[in-house]
Amino acid sequence: MNLAERLHLYVQLTRLHRPIGILLLLWPTLWAVWIAADGHPSWLIVSIFVLGTTLMRSAGCVINDYADRHIDKHVKRTKERPLTSGKVSERETVWLAVVLAFVSFLLILPLNPLTWMLSFPAVFLAASYPYTKRFLAIPQAYLGIAFGFGIPMAFAATLGEVPTVAWVLLLANIFWCIAYDTEYAMVDRDDDIHLGIHSSALFFGRYDVAAVMLCYAVALLLLVVAGLMAGLGMVYFVGLLAAAGIVLYHYTLIKDRSRERCFAAFLHNNWFGAAVFAGVAGDYLVR
Secondary structure, three states: OOOHHHHHHHHOOOOOOOOHHHHHHHHHHHHHHHOOOOOOOHHHHHHHHHHHHHHHHHHHHHHHHHHOOOOOOOOOOOOOOOOOOOOOOOOHHHHHHHHHHHHHHHHHOOOOOHHHHHHHHHHHHHHHHHHHHOOOOHHHHHHHHHHHHHHHHHHHHHHOOOOOHHHHHHHHHHHHHHHHHHHHHHHHHHHHHHHHHHHHHHHHHHHHHHHHHHHHHHHHHHHHHHHHHHHOOHHHHHHHHHHHHHHHHHHHHHHHOOOOHHHHHHHHHHHHHHHHHHHHHHHHHOO
């Protein structure tokens, strides 16, 4: 196998060809970066968090494939992944995850010690999430913490502390994550039942659509609270109204529980995150 073919496998393993995971991780981090800096973030911090988010998401995908290597071979959608199909070895997979995480840590060295300290639970959350599907009824809540841990890190990097508003934003991200990852879990419901894997779609059962909408509503309410705490104005709340409109559109996609439409709703969450960020950045811009 030549270098180009090997790199192609690494791209598949890290899901760089499917950037939706990076975007869902990046948007809440950018909310925090902008709010922590009152709309005038250091471009060094922005660059570090954008690149770090990309690397850690990639590492998380590699760890996920390693954790699920004996499960994925029984699922049609995942049985041809590089590790499951044997194109990449287990040892190679572990080393790739370690290298990605190490480079991510090197990126934050120019930042303060509090940010360094927070990077350790961030790595633990990313590495342990894939295993929570074995015992947590709603592993999506754990994923929300892992996906949102860039929020306290962004505040720490900018302010040298993590104020209350950061934790409110993190809580909002948890509920948003439960909503969108439940939409994703609705796609894999039958496979998860067969394999004995826990998911929020299975936990909520026939109330899955209602639960998704409730989680969206709680996330939006918490984002309202965070905006008031941060002193954000009308433009921010217009962004939240746009995000609420996106949520209503998602209801039209998932209400019939079609696998294809549920997956489309999951992918469309990029626009929810973008709408909130547009509200944050736009509010500071018009001041």
